[in-house]
Amino acid sequence: MVTRRFTVINESFVCEVCLTNVQPLHTGCRNHCPQCLHSVHLDHFPGDRAANCDGIMDPIAIKTHSKKGYMVVHRCRVCGYETVNKLALDDPVQPDSMETVLDIMKNNAWKG
Ligand SMILES: [Zn+2]
Numbered sequence: 001m002v003t004r005r006f007t008v009i010n011e012s013f014v015c016e017v018c019l020t021n022v023q024p025l026h027t028g029c030r031n032h033c034p035q036c037l038h039s040v041h042l043d044h045f046p047g048d049r050a051a052n053c054d055g056i057m058d059p060i061a062i063k064t065h066s067k068k069g070y071m072v073v074h075r076c077r078v079c080g081y082e083t084v085n086k087l088a089l090d091d092p093v094q095p096d097s098m099e100t101v102l103d104i105m106k107n108n109a110w111k112g
C-alpha cells in the first residue's frame with residue numbers, strides 16, 4: 001500500500017514525521033507540516049522539476065525577511081537539497097507552530 005505523502009496540490013495530508021493531520025492553507029499552498037515543520041523533497045520546487053527524491057526535508061533554520069516575515073530553511077536528508085519556504089504563523093485554521101520555530105532558532109544557526 002502506498003501511503004499518501006506531502007502533496008504538491010493544496011489538500012490535507014498526514015505528516016510522515018509526527019503524524020499530524022495537516023489541513024490545507026487558505027492562502028497559498030502548504031508544503032510542510034505546521035507542527036514539526038518537516039517537508040518532503042518533491043519535484044515542485046522551482047528549478048528542481050526533474051527531482052524525484054521523496055526524501056524527508058528537515059527544518060534546519062529560520063530566517064526573517066523584512067517583507068515576507070518568517071521563513072523556514074529545509075534541507076533534504078537524502079540529497080542535501082536546500083530550499084526556503086514562507087511560514088504560515090497566522091493561518092486561521094492550522095497555523096505553523098511558533099514553538100517549533102523558536103526551537104529551531106535556538107538550536108540551529110543559519111550559515112548560508
Ligand atoms: Zn509533522
Ligand SMILES: [Zn+2]
Pocket residue numbers: 041053054055076077078079080081
Ligand atoms: Zn532530496
